[in-house]
Amino acid sequence: MKYYDIPKLGKLASKIAFGTGNVDFARKNECLEMMDIFSAHGGNVFDTANIYGKWLESGNNESEIILGQWLFEKLNVTKALQRDDIIISSELHRH
Numbered sequence: 510m511k512y513y514d515i516p517k518l519g520k521l522a523s524k525i526a527f528g529t530g531n532v533d534f535a536r537k538n539e540c541l542e543m544m545d546i547f548s549a550h551g552g553n554v555f556d557t558a559n560i561y562g563k564w565l566e567s568g569n570n571e572s573e574i575i576l577g578q579w580l581f582e583k584l585n586v587t588k589a590l591q592r593d594d595i596i597i598s599s600e601l602h603r604h
Contacts, residue, residue, distance in 0.1 A: 510524070510552060511523070512551075515596075518596070522553065522554050523552045525554070526552075526554040526598065527543075527544060527552055527554065527556065529561055529575075530558075532561070533571045533572065533575075544579050545579075548583070553596055555595065555598065557572055557598070557600075559573060
C-alpha cells in the first residue's frame with residue numbers, strides 16, 4: 510500500500526480509500542469481509558457520508574451503521590486495531 514503523509518493528522522493515509530457508498534444490510538457479511546481485506550492490506554482510510562444508504566428501502570444510513578459495527582468489533586472486541594490506525598473521511602449532507 511502506498512501512503513500520503515498528512516502532517517496535520519500526524520499520520521500516513523493510504524492512497525486508496527474504502528468507499529462505503531455501496532455498503533448495505535443486504536450484503537453486510539460481504540462488506541465486512543471487504544473491510545477486513547482492505548485493512549489487512551494496509552488500507553486505513555474509509556470514506557463515508559450520513560446519506561449513504563438512505564436511498565435503500567430501510568431509509569437508514571446503512572453504510573455508516575455497518576462501518577460503525579466493523580470499527581466496534583476491531584477496536585473493542587478483537588482489539589485488532591487502535592482508533593489512531595483508522596482515518597474516517599465523512600461528508601455531512603443536509604436534506
